[in-house]
Amino acid sequence: MRFADVVSTSAAVAETRSRLAKVAALSELLRQLEDPHEVEAATAFLVGLPRQGKVGAGWRTLLSIEVPAAAEPDLTILDVDDLLTQVAGTSGKGSTQRRADLLTAALTRATVPEQDFLLRLLTGELRQGALEGVMTDAVAAAFEVPADAVRRAFMLSGRLHTTAEQARSGGAAALAAFGLEVGRPIRPMLASPAESLESALSELGAVTVEYKLDGARIQVHRNGSEVHIYTRTLREITASVPELVAQVRGLPCESVVLDGETLALNDDGRPRPFQETMSRFGATISRELLLRPYYFDCLHLDGKDLLDLPLRDRLVALEQVAGPFRIPGAMEPDADKAAEIAASAHAAGHEGVMVKALDSVYAAGRRGKSWQKVKPVHTLDLVVLAAEWGHGRRRGYLSNLHLGARDPDGGPPVMVGKTFKGLTDELLAWQTKAFQAIATDSGDWVVQVRPEMVVEIELDGVQVSPRYPGGVALRFARVLRYRPDKEVSEADTIDQVRALLPG
Template identity: 70%
Template sequence: MLLAETVDTSAAVAATRSRLAKVASLAALLRQVADATTARAVVSFLVGQPRQGRIGAGWRTVVELTPPPAASPALTVEEVDGVLDAVSRAAGKGSVQLRADLLTGLFASATAAEQEFLRRLLTGELRQGALEGVMLDAVAAAAAVPVDTARRAFMLSGSLPDTAATALSDGLDALAAVRLELGRPVRPMLASPAESLPEAVAELTPCVVEYKLDGARIQVHRDGDAVRVFTRTLREITASVPELVELVAGLPCRSVVLDGETLALTDDGRPRPFQETMSRFGATTATELLLSPYFFDCLHLDGVDLIDAPLADRLTALRRVAAGYRIPSTDSPDLAAATATLTEAIAAGHEGVMVKSLAAPYAAGRRGSAWQKVKPVHTLDLVVLAAEWGHGRRTGTLSNLHLGARDPDGGPPVMVGKTFKGLTDELLAWQTRELPAIATERTDWVVHVRPELVVEIELDGVQVSPRYPGGVALRFARVLRYRPDKEAADADTIDQVRALLPGADPNSGYR
């Protein structure tokens, strides 16, 4: 398949805000794909993430590739994918030059439009609106399979390119046969904000109310003696958390998949700052800062998959295998007991509580109403779009952040406000050091960046405002922390922000 066909489709998707039009363009291209390998490459390119992930070539290397473009399109998707494979495998002495030579040859074979597409793809700036939800719809349409079947296969496999290849090459039966596989992470089930604790309990009863910890999501797989640990973004961190590996290896079972949180605690048992927990995920050596696990779900136990079972059954399995490590919780509470659990969680230094329906299956990757989070304050996960140079005491540092909400239809993030409040000296120094590395445009006043960093914002509410493109603005927004455990695709959507408007349907942005 010619790369030019993918480039043209990318441009068509970027040119419309209509979800139906995006899906139609993508599906038309996918119907032309001849084999599974090409399907994986095309889907990877169109969602802006090469199949190989990071290929080892930095931003500067890519943007400085300026060979004269080819006069006419002849480069194929398969050739591009092959070169990216070779670049990602280059290692050892001379690898830097080898990568540069391979990429120079690739760009020399590309037309001007193809060069721009490749440049944006390899620098993480290809955002034409083919996000996961849109692409899943397109895969289902192209393969003539139900969207729900494609979605389930994606959530269990964790790979959109693999899901597309299965659907397009092997059809409905193969797609429906995708199952939970030990050692392959499942996309995590997500929660929606609750309007209030009484409403959440009333809606979800019979339910369980459990602490919402200020920790990091983990998913642990054990198959015999082999234990693997993954983050919420499905990144493996097994080597960084030996204490968690040892603990799970000692549980009374042959195989298990556990979902939970981990965090570092102070000597008196209170949670340490989130950043200290996250620092362990990148560690390569032993450390004295130990992580404690708190599990809240069991998706598999001793050969039996539980993902479709109700939460009540999954909790029975969890108590059987890891009762001593279950997150603090109250089963089937009345409102008084649920309120007491919330009070205890806040007093212990945690964020609030989760209210979960005991009848619900594990909807991997979905943010639905079966799990609802209750916090004493509103928070949103937003994308950093830019930062302004500070004044006064903050002169010389990047301070005031421009914040964007995710467009659920795959467009660029929608700006909803700015804030400089809550930024500690440590965070100011960090973002002044890190943001220029992902800059797309700089002036004497502001540095615009690639929309890839997620920051957690606390706010008093949302108000209607014509000042920003989304028609809403944040009220008294302040930075709580950066979220290195989340990607831009995990940020809250503009619909979720609008749902916080006074009088808005609280569920409108989450269902």
């Protein structure tokens, strides 16, 4: 199939706000594909995540390429996929020029819309994580398989393009064959915000209430002496955290998959700043700042997968294999005990508590509300869309942030407010440099950036407002921290922002 058909489908999806229309357009394209490699490549292109991952072609290389566009479409889906494979496999001396030559040859064969799509694909501008949910439904519709089966297979494989091809070639049976593989990360289960501790307890029934730590999510895999540790975005960090590897090797088991958090602590046991914990994930050797693991779920133990068991049973396994490293909390507390745990978590310097239904199975993403997070203040994870140049003391720095909430139907983030509050001198200097590296339009006053940075915002609430496209505005918003551990697909949605409206 022509690459132009993928490009036109992507444009049609971007032009409509209707989720049904998006699913229809994507599924129609998928139905027309017969070659398994085409299915995988097209699925990856349409969610903005090439099968090859980052191919090593950055802005500097791409901006240096200026070639006239082709008059008529000539490239096929497989042509472009082969190109990305070649670019990704280019390394060593002279690799930058070889990548540029490969890209130049391909762009010469591309029409104007195809050139634009390719450049945005390679620079990450097409990477709309929210579109994964729409594409999951499109795969189900295209190949007439249950959406839940697609979601589960995607959770276990971590690769939507592989899931799509299995749905095409083998249907529901092929999707059901996906299992948890020790050593291969699975997409994590996430929590939804609760209105209050009382509402979460009332809604979920029998629960466990645990500390919500101010740490970084980790997923631990062990098979014999082989250990792998992944972040919430499924990036492997094993080499950076030798103390965690040693701790996992010491657990009384042969194989295990654990879900948890890790953080650095002060001598008094209080958490150190989140940024210090995250800094360890980029290290290649052990440092003085040691990380301490806290586990809250067990997904596999000694040859038995536990994903489909209720949380109550998974916690029994967790206690058996990693009891001393369990996150603080209590099973089936009454209201007074739950409030005591929440107060204790806050006093210890943590974010709040998690309330989890004991009958819940493990499902990637925010599927329902069986896990809920309760914080003493409102916070939202939003996407930075732009920043304004500062005045006075902040002259020369990008300061006032334009903030967007994720569109759950795969459209661009929806702007919901601005803030310059909470920015330290260190953050101002960092974001000024970082934003200019991902700028898409640098004006005299506002610098537009690629929507790929997630920032955690504290706020007093939201109010109805015609000023922003989402119809709501943030009240007294201030920056808490950036979240390099989160993808845009994990930012809060416009629906979650609107849910904070009074009444």
